[in-house]
Amino acid sequence: MSELNELYQQVILDHNKSPKNFRKIENATKEIEGYNPLCGDHIMLYLLMDGDVIKDISFTGSGCAISKASTSMMTAAMKGKTIEEAEKLFENFHAMVSGDDNDVDKNALGSLKVFEGVKEFPARVKCAILAWHTLHAALEGQEEMVSTEGDEI
Numbered sequence: 342m343s344e345l346n347e348l349y350q351q352v353i354l355d356h357n358k359s360p361k362n363f364r365k366i367e368n369a370t371k372e373i374e375g376y377n378p379l380c381g382d383h384i385m386l387y388l389l390m391d392g393d394v395i396k397d398i399s400f401t402g403s404g405c406a407i408s409k410a411s412t413s414m415m416t417a418a419m420k421g422k423t424i425e426e427a428e429k430l431f432e433n434f435h436a437m438v439s440g441d442d443n444d445v446d447k448n449a450l451g452s453l454k455v456f457e458g459v460k461e462f463p464a465r466v467k468c469a470i471l472a473w474h475t476l477h478a479a480l481e482g483q484e485e486m487v488s489t490e491g492d493e494i
């Protein structure tokens with residue numbers, strides 16, 4: 342399937358091979374688990390907040406190349422952001438991968454645009470969005486596991 346191969350652009354492969362921020366934060370202020378039962382992607386997200394700033398963010402776990410690359414790139418993009426900036430980026434990314442992208446600020450997404458192609462593959466959208474929903478839930482104060490099983494994701 343050539344279209345599917347297009348998803349695996351070099352940047353995704355690189356992040357899958359050498360993910361950024363793939364470690365545990367020992368003094369994390371928030372820890373939250375994210376799970377995508379459809380594919381088996383399973384992450385643990387760690388946040389070190391300084392007021393409303395994401396001072397540090399990291400993850401551990403396992404999953405397919407798309408979920409791992411998306412989580413890696415998300416942590417790189419979110420580090421140093423305020424909660425408000427993080428939520429804005431979440432909204433842009435969510436809109437882009439779900440194909441509801443009329444109002445998406447694609448310039449703000451930068452290299453995250455490599456995930457735009459997943460909108461053609463509904464099952465893959467959950468792989469790409471897992472880490473983002475997990476972060477969003479953590480920033481809203483949720484502590485229980487985030488699953489992509491619900492209809493809203």
Ligand code: ZN
Pocket residue numbers: 377380381382404405406407408467468
């Ligand atoms: Zn996956």
